[in-house]
Amino acid sequence: MLLRLPISMAEAQECLAEAAVPIGGATLVWAVWQRDGFPELAMSLRDLPDANVIGRETLGAAVVLNRIDDRVPDVLRLAAATVGTGAVRRTATVGGNLVGSTLRCLLPAALVLDARAMVLESDGVHETDLAEMMAKRPLLVGLRWRDPIASAYRKLPAEAGGPPPLVVASALHVDDGAGIRLRVAVRDGYDVVSGDTACGTDTEQALHALHTTALGDLSGEAWDVVRRQVTGLLDDRGSA
Structure with missing residues (x-):
């Protein structure tokens, strides 16, 4: 196997044209x-x-x-x-986790940041949303987002070899209308669901609005974690 290490976008594009297979950190593909x-x-x-x-950002x-x-x-x-x-963390890469992994551990965090993906294709670099990136799995160059006001993350303990x-990930953003928008994403099993809502100071009102999104189909246990977060x-x- 010949491994190419491009140092410019033009060289990376040449590698794509030659059908080079992205290797990431090789933690997933080597076996x-x-x-x-x-x-x-x-490459x-x-x-x-x-x-x-x-x-x-x-x-x-x-x-x-x-x-x-x-x-x-x-x-x-x-x-x-x-x-x-x-x-694993010393070798696994952001791109490998998001594009090459079935667990996609970074995806909930990227979703609540409302991140955009910068991808390299045969005709150059393009910006796309995460849904299209996950569907097409192009060569990911990086992520961009707007810095949130605050954010939180929790991964529950699990037995090795089990599900x-x-x-649960969440973030608060300044909305385009100068209000505040709350974004929440949950990985439950292998599925990732997300929802967002404008929010003020009423927590119950924000939770009720989130429950009308795809997050409303979560299990009771998952929803309890969302509520607490x-x-x-x-x-x-509110106390800041």
């Missing part, structure tokens, strides 16, 4: 390749500057999870810190 055979040509974005940025797809710190919002930092073991643990987030904002 599959050992079983099914290695591709002739692979890694680890040397591509655009894919290695870390900031308050941006994160590159080649960033390994243990590099994600308080430069990004809490919800994304906490999500990255709970993925796998320390050894994926419940994940939203209540804490809004209470903290």
